[in-house]
Amino acid sequence: MAWRFARLKLRIVRNGLLRNRARLPLAIISALVPIPIVVALFVVLSRSRHQAHPGALPALICTAMLLSWIVIPVLGYGNDDTLDPMVFALFPIGRAQLMRGMLGAALVGFGPLYTLIVLLGAVVAFTNSLVAALAAFVLTALEIVLCITVSRALTSAIGALLNSRRGRDIGVIMSMLLVVGLQIANLRLQHNVSGSGFSSSGVTRMAHLLRWVPTAILGQGFAAIATHHWAQWALAVTINLVVIGAALLWWSIALARTTTRSPDKVATQPARQPSSLFRRLPFLPHNRMGAVAARELLGFRRDPRRAAMLIPAVAIPLVWAFSLQPSATALTGAAPAFALTGIVFTNRFSANIFGVDGNAFWPHVLVGNNPYPDICGKQLAIALIISPIVAVLAIALGVVAGAYETMFVAIALIPCVLGIHLGIGAVSSARFPQPLPERGNPFGTLNGQGCANGLSAIAMLAIELLIMLPIAIALVIGVRYSTASIPITIAISYAIAFAIWRTTTQRAGAYLAPRLPELLARIDPKQA
């Protein structure tokens, strides 16, 4: 059974890669993206023997791997059918067989391979004899089995929720929080890395905090091999065997429950008076552009795919403001300017304004060939959502840093940055529309679409920075040498931004007008 499931998983991975041959290079790039991290972790682990506390790094890395095995399958649910026990519910397969099969499938793919490579770093670091190597391989195998059983037990336990709309909504928010969390972790890590390697104090403190976690005990077990503390190694093996047993039991119970009940129904609110599209948005024009803006604004409230795109717009400027300062303890006068980067980081949405609609966009194709009000409506919605957020961020950072002058300049520049950003986004959306998958993690797929979306957003970012650079330089010079020039620079910036917004948006509309059926085909989620 394990072999059959493994072949099924191989077929799924293969079909995902080959579905769109044009995207195959992007799919390969996506699969190879973790390699630098994997190699770095391998190298760090292989040198951990010479640290003051040799068990600390293996303990941390083993725990981090378990966390990633828990989080990534939950986020990728829907992309891999072997994760969903409901798919096999009608087959005459016993629970034990199903578990063996799912374990077999879990061992196929890039995840287990990368886990193995990282753990081989510990094997290299702490072994100098055949017996030690065997003992290290036992710990490696235990870590992999533990990761897989806990991961599959969790996805089976919450499978019904993950199949529901509410579950997918939670998954979307979680995935974006993960992206932002990784960014924050990366910045924190940079503080902890010295020229010769990791600062051992932070790692040791973290390892000490986690010392009772089974994976941390397992990581310490690697160091115990080198010092011939076989009792500690045996304890690590025993504890993790017990945890694996408990996870298998949990998995078995979860499978029985998940495969014999219907998916969670989403509780609906009792019927109230039917609401008009503009009930809470009376200030919008009651026309096509206003209707599009109203639907988008309602979408930001009701659709987590849209809401999730706002998380980086809030989190990344704050992280940057606190991380990229000369002093780690105080904000400087430039801090409020970081708020403006929040506009740029809505690019997941603004660089692909039609992608999130998918083939629900068909009514727009059906009503004629004038997408200009649709583009303007979507831009208006983004502007109405992001402007207050950026203004509040700028005020907060300005007050904390006491940089009121920069704060006012940043607030004055919001329409200017928005104009450039939305204009470039309109061109990107018209020329390079990208589909987003309907199920699971909408930001990554098996066929390179996630990579294509990322590249499109990065390209947009680069073009915007290039356009904004002269404005930024002129403002910095103004702040330093002649504050009287700042209003003039801002006024010129407004004129440039308006010209860019108007030209690019009109060109995007004119480009799309005769190509709406093609746009509809390109944003079809089946292409994702």
Next chain:
Amino acid sequence: MTEPPRDQDHRALVIRDLTKSFGGRQAVAGINLDVTRGNFFGLVGPNGAGKTTTINMATGLLRPDAGAVWIDGVNLWADPVAAKSQIGVLPDGLRLFERLSAPELLTYHGLLRGLPESVVETRAHQLLATLDLGATGNKLVADFSHGMRKKVTLAAALLHSPRVLFLDEPFEGVDPVSARTIRSVLEQYTANGGTVVLSSHVMELVERLCSLVAIMHLGAIVASGPLDTIRNGRSLEDAFVALVGGAHDTIDMSWLGASRD
């Protein structure tokens, strides 16, 4: 196709030499159709025959490789805005803006069509009440059942009172009560002069509703005309099977249902 067909004043839909291929596979192979006004026209065929592709091309949702479509005398691909203002569509797949309630969705469709908001409100209220969706309140379309989604899409398609209504499998997954409601709405629509182009593989339904029928198979029209002519004294299903089916009758599957030894 540069010349529009002559004498089309009584025809709501004219299709000439419509062709579409996907990756070398011909989905629609140069079909021709004429549908007179005020009729129920049934486009039937097995799965994969090209019905949905034909409807998507006839409504402007998919660009054909060749051929032309006239809606009420207007060339769809030459003057899409004028032609599209005459049609309503219930498409296959039912992708909708999921995070809107039914009234919000209809308001949205109405404003996209350029209807005054007061008109949209009145018509939306009447359509939702007629289609038993009046009590859905603020429930989002994402939480609708399949039948409810069909009905709200039909309401959106009727909102601007189109001249031609294209329905792709309108009764698939719809309960009998809702199906009867939809039928009565459609009958009222054709009685007032509207034309319905209906794609389905449910022969009984087509037989009950349609006066004109075309049978499609492997991307081509294999028979077309008044229902009685196509049936030729048989049931529509028998006529259909005689034209497109029967290939699997000779395969021996005696193991099916036999004891497992």
